[in-house]
Amino acid sequence: MDEVAGAVADRVRREILLMLRDGPLTAGQIADRFAISRPAVSRHLRVLREAGLVSDAADGRHRVYALVTAPIEELMGWLAELTRPSAWQHRFDALETEVYRTRRERRTAAGPDRSEEKTA
Amino acid sequence: MDEVAGAVADRVRREILLMLRDGPLTAGQIADRFAISRPAVSRHLRVLREAGLVSDAADGRHRVYALVTAPIEELMGWLAELTRPSAWQHRFDALETEVYRTRRERRTAAGPDRSEEKTA
DNA sequence: CGGAAGCGTAACACGTCGGTTACGCGTCAG
DNA sequence: CTGACGCGTAACCGACGTGTTACGCTTCCG
Numbered sequence: 204m205d206e207v208a209g210a211v212a213d214r215v216r217r218e219i220l221l222m223l224r225d226g227p228l229t230a231g232q233i234a235d236r237f238a239i240s241r242p243a244v245s246r247h248l249r250v251l252r253e254a255g256l257v258s259d260a261a262d263g264r265h266r267v268y269a270l271v272t273a274p275i276e277e278l279m280g281w282l283a284e285l286t287r288p289s290a291w292q293h294r295f296d297a298l299e300t301e302v303y304r305t306r307r308e309r310r311t312a313a314g315p316d317r318s319e320e321k322t323a
Numbered sequence: 324m325d326e327v328a329g330a331v332a333d334r335v336r337r338e339i340l341l342m343l344r345d346g347p348l349t350a351g352q353i354a355d356r357f358a359i360s361r362p363a364v365s366r367h368l369r370v371l372r373e374a375g376l377v378s379d380a381a382d383g384r385h386r387v388y389a390l391v392t393a394p395i396e397e398l399m400g401w402l403a404e405l406t407r408p409s410a411w412q413h414r415f416d417a418l419e420t421e422v423y424r425t426r427r428e429r430r431t432a433a434g435p436d437r438s439e440e441k442t443a
Numbered sequence: 444c445g446g447a448a449g450c451g452t453a454a455c456a457c458g459t460c461g462g463t464t465a466c467g468c469g470t471c472a473g
Numbered sequence: 474c475t476g477a478c479g480c481g482t483a484a485c486c487g488a489c490g491t492g493t494t495a496c497g498c499t500t501c502c503g
Contacts, residue, residue, distance in 0.1 A: 209488095240494080242492085243491070243493080246491075263500060264499065264501065265500095297483070
């Protein structure tokens with residue numbers, strides 16, 4: 204998943220994925236759409252391949268790339284969990300608890316310091 | 324969105340977002356959870372802030388960070404579009420078309436190797 | 444065959460990223 | 474007021490990513 208997020212985090216690679224959404228394309232067709240050199244595009248394709256976001260198939264002297272959506276959905280699943288609150292419907296009560304916890308920790312480690320009662 | 328994807332593409336930052344899912348935390352509390360130095364965490368928080376993924380609020384000498392889910396949903400929206408087929412329900416028939424077109428282009432050999440005219 | 448087309452890799456330059464230590468500035472406590 | 478605490482920033486450095494050009498391998502066509 205690290206690789207998937209990293210792959211999507213690049214503008215060129217996102218553009219490639221968008222192109223591939225409309226159907227498979229050869230490496231040359233993809234490269235033609237960018238101002239950068241073909242080797243650069245080739246390496247972008249390599250990143251996408253290693254992230255599992257595209258599949259490649261040799262066809263004569265062409266190499267055809269196709270979009271693979273499975274890793275995308277996996278990433279979407281992770282993101283969806285973020286938007287789902289876990290054990291925190293009590294508004295900001297948890298903040299108070301956390302601050303208190305840290306204070307206790309620090310006290311045991313550093314010494315006398317009963318300070319920030321301010322909480323929130 | 325570039326920034327959002329880039330922010331999520333880092334392991335430490337993803338962990339921070341997960342921590343924040345359970346409620347706001349101070350910078351110190353976040354930093355305590357990692358083996359890296361606090362300045363390093365501070366910069367991760369800066370990246371998250373500039374991506375709009377967290378909100379920060381000064382509270383005394385503490386700084387409280389909270390998760391902001393809006394950009395996440397935006398990224399999810401972009402990813403969802405990838406999984407949606409656009410004008411291509413004919414399985415891999417398009418592949419054949421693309422390869423054929425490319426071959427023809429080369430055969431004409433007039434020079435211009437523009438390919439992307441068929442999708443558009 | 445032999446040469447051109449298609450594509451990937453190798454080697455290299457360079458900006459960016461993520462880490463560290465040193466420091467500054469505001470805030471709370473005594 | 475003074476000193477400790479919390480946190481961010483500055484300066485620096487090694488690693489990685491992205492771009493380039495040069496090259497090699499495979500495939501097609503005349």
